[in-house]
Amino acid sequence: MPTPRTTFLSVFAASLADRLPGTWTSEYHRHAAYKDQFPAVERLWGLGHVDHIVSQQVLGHDAVLNGPHGQQLYVADRPRYRRQFVVAPLEPEGFTPDQVSVVREPNGIAVPDDPVRAAAAVVRRLLPRYQHALAAVRNNARPLPSPVRRCAPPAGHGHREGHLAPGRNLHHPGRRPARRGPQRLVRLRLPGLPARQHPPPAGHP
Template identity: 65%
Template structure:
């Protein structure tokens, strides 16, 4: 014969009386299934307690209120009439924001005996230390970073280089739109000047990964010079850089030009 389940309200009061420091118990019975969700959403648990409250209909629960705004959630452990589960609740004080939990591991809950003295020992030994540590970190984060640490806006640049992926697979930029200070960086990272297209193009022979690394290197070098770099795709159906009668741009010493007028 299955043993009758211990009364949760009485158990929570006895457990609170045996925990270190001043603790009080607040019991509530649920008239509807949805009534268990407000507390369930505050659970600081990614383990079996979270599974229980999301998968089972729980008719009641209790919240233990302790020192330093600590709160413990207590409810039945389904299928185990001689056990309860106890789990921390997230701090809900003013000024606590989601980003304050970043990098803080969930303290998670535990299953405890229905004997209050033994349960108090289990909570004190296994749960409270990691709960207090996690709570301390969150409160410290709230004190040191009250606002979300947004990244600063990018610096303004006087010149910009826009590289384009053309519909024929070419990656490059028309010569006339290249700032003079950026030409050497393009040559240094494998771009070749094609006079008959009046453009700097990055050879497809480097492969997609190779071209991506070279574009990244160009962007980093030009950023250090205060030149912004954009990467765009040409509009659908747009032609590659048009042939131009513009004379070939002189390459730096020791750098070959990919093609010459014939």
């Protein structure tokens, strides 16, 4: 028959789930042997005091709260603190260790045995960093965008019509470029020298 503490944990977990934002449900588990609590211990997301408690103490029971978007919270007794429980996030399932291990662990917290005060502490202190960590894991799981491949243009079509490549000759081979207009020969006169006398045109008197 369940002990009063066992009953209290199951009732507390259910009451806590009812007060969290969104839709949360509670699953209570009683462990017949110490090894039965290991599956949840291995998924604890953090190395704080909650991990120490769960890995070093024989708890006998625990509860898992299942929330929206794959959120899961672990709830257990806090030994030597009869008026407190511990609540800790669980690592998300379906991701590789490389996608999870690079994210900062959200860790768990200790809460009072009053479901109203406990829910307020979870909403204020735990859920924001837990949801931030979940978003980071999902972002790590997104496939990287494929690099843009640039194909070389076909021969003779490397430039748009009316545009030429730099350095391209504008004239046909073997054809001299057209003159752009009459060119005048400028003669320079040096100081001290007499101006050169041009012969008069033929037939001039």
